[in-house]
Amino acid sequence: MRALAGGDQGALAEIYNRYAGAVWAVARRVCNDRVLAEDVSQTVFVDLWQRPGRYDPARGRLRPWLVAQAHARAVDAVRSESARSRRQERDGQLAPTTTADVEAEVHAAALSEDLRRAVDGLGRDERAAIMLAYFGGRTYRETAELLGAPEGTVKTRIRRALAGLRQALEAEGVTP
Amino acid sequence: MNPCAHHHPDDALAAFAADAVDDPGERRAIEGHLAHCPACRAHLATHERVLASLVEDEAPPSSLWDGIAARVAGPSLAGDTTAPAAPAAPANGSAHAAPAVPRLLAAASSPGTPPARPPRLVGSVRPSAAPPGPRRRGGERRRPRRLGLVAAAAALVAAAAAAPLAVTALHRSGGGPGPQVAAARTAAVLDDVTGRDMARVVERGGATYVVLDDLPPLPADRTYQLWSLDGPRPASLGVIGRGAARTVPVTLPPDTRRLAISDEPAGGSPEPTTAIAGTGRLT
Numbered sequence: 001m002r003a004l005a006g007g008d009q010g011a012l013a014e015i016y017n018r019y020a021g022a023v024w025a026v027a028r029r030v031c032n033d034r035v036l037a038e039d040v041s042q043t044v045f046v047d048l049w050q051r052p053g054r055y056d057p058a059r060g061r062l063r064p065w066l067v068a069q070a071h072a073r074a075v076d077a078v079r080s081e082s083a084r085s086r087r088q089e090r091d092g093q094l095a096p097t098t099t100a101d102v103e104a105e106v107h108a109a110a111l112s113e114d115l116r117r118a119v120d121g122l123g124r125d126e127r128a129a130i131m132l133a134y135f136g137g138r139t140y141r142e143t144a145e146l147l148g149a150p151e152g153t154v155k156t157r158i159r160r161a162l163a164g165l166r167q168a169l170e171a172e173g174v175t176p
Numbered sequence: 177m178n179p180c181a182h183h184h185p186d187d188a189l190a191a192f193a194a195d196a197v198d199d200p201g202e203r204r205a206i207e208g209h210l211a212h213c214p215a216c217r218a219h220l221a222t223h224e225r226v227l228a229s230l231v232e233d234e235a236p237p238s239s240l241w242d243g244i245a246a247r248v249a250g251p252s253l254a255g256d257t258t259a260p261a262a263p264a265a266p267a268n269g270s271a272h273a274a275p276a277v278p279r280l281l282a283a284a285s286s287p288g289t290p291p292a293r294p295p296r297l298v299g300s301v302r303p304s305a306a307p308p309g310p311r312r313r314g315g316e317r318r319r320p321r322r323l324g325l326v327a328a329a330a331a332l333v334a335a336a337a338a339a340p341l342a343v344t345a346l347h348r349s350g351g352g353p354g355p356q357v358a359a360a361r362t363a364a365v366l367d368d369v370t371g372r373d374m375a376r377v378v379e380r381g382g383a384t385y386v387v388l389d390d391l392p393p394l395p396a397d398r399t400y401q402l403w404s405l406d407g408p409r410p411a412s413l414g415v416i417g418r419g420a421a422r423t424v425p426v427t428l429p430p431d432t433r434r435l436a437i438s439d440e441p442a443g444g445s446p447e448p449t450t451a452i453a454g455t456g457r458l459t
Contacts, residue, residue, distance in 0.1 A: 021233030
């Protein structure tokens with residue numbers, strides 16, 4: 001990171017090599033659109049290059065931070081009106097009868113086996129809330145509407161899901 | 177002791193960590209609190225770590241680095257000399273700033289030969305010069321967690337022996353160690369509603385093939401069927417087997433652009449009777 005702050009392009013290339021897979025993965029999952037996901041992923045690295053000081057190593061490792069940056073940008077992208085209409089057109093074309101539960105399960109189904117186990121260990125309500133909010137890019141208000149639950153309840157479910165996932169991942173030897 | 181327990185911060189912070197709070201006032205309140213509450217900042221970082229654990233690395237499209245290089249430094253970084261390469265990979269005189277995976281593969285097969293420039297992006301479909309990752313082989317979907325690009329490259333090199341068609345673009349040179357096969361071009365990637373790649377259309381030596389990357393084998397009374405979505409209704413382009421053979425030769429009408437695959441009764445159907453498994457656009 002020091003090399004990056006000093007304008008070392010090789011440092012950016014190394015960071016890209018390590019973390020482009022994670023940045024791309026979260027952008028693609030949330031955007032559900034490769035062109036949009038590519039733009040989001042590029043912006044994350046360009047932003048890191050231009051403002052490396054935004055990352056504070058004392059706060060945690062670079063991967064979760066970059067994933068959080070990519071997620072926030074991906075969510076912004078899909079919430080913009082034009083992107084939303086594109087996504088709806090695409091969703092509508094392929095899955096006209098998708099319900100919130102199915103959408104949540106689709107996101108969970110895309111996970112690998114060990115992560116799936118962790119997610120499956122959550123209660124149904126918690127699983128739906130975190131999948132819709134995180135991978136679906138929905139706000140807690142939208143999630144509440146989709147699930148027919150009060151907004152406060154959805155926030156609680158997201159918090160419980162995160163706690164449950166942390167526990168499950170730790171039990172599998174992954175320390176998040 | 178959580179200093180902000182009096183206003184239910186845990187729930188708000190969890191939703192904030194998942195980017196599920198979009199109300200500007202609500203965001204400002206949380207951000208204002210975070211600015212002076214180290215405990216909540218640490219809490220947020222924990223949430224972010226848990227969420228990042230749900231994200232499994234995927235090989236990015238080869239065009240991704242090109243775009244970054246162009247935006248960061250213009251042509252100098254977009255040129256070959258400073259393109260990302262893992263420390264173990266020798267610089268190879270390529271005129272193309274390939275990202276790590278294709279570059280490592282190119283280095284592994286024939287140093288000094290430029291990797292194929294990936295076809296341009298069209299719509300939301302990713303034409304790719306890179307072969308699929310290990311999860312797409314033989315219906316195996318489990319991926320190593322946090323697959324590093326170097327590990328991915330090693331896996332892909334290993335995959336070369338199993339799926340020569342998929343990696344032919346990497347073995348175009350005459351002198352390299354890999355198998356000597358004609359160059360293939362990925363003309364389309366068909367992905368499902370979640371964006372997962374299901375199949376590719378590959379062109380090689382004037383012939384066209386559908387490669388079933390991630391479609392499960394079907395029972396004997398079912399088959400996959402290929403459709404053109406260019407007209408007002410899906411038009412059948414023929415059945416492509418039940419997934420036992422991974423690579424199926426097909427004949428596409430010259431102006432075919434949008435493709436889809438569905439799961440149909442053996443022998444095929446006049447129009448799709450099940451949900452479309454994957455769609456893609458030819459380049």
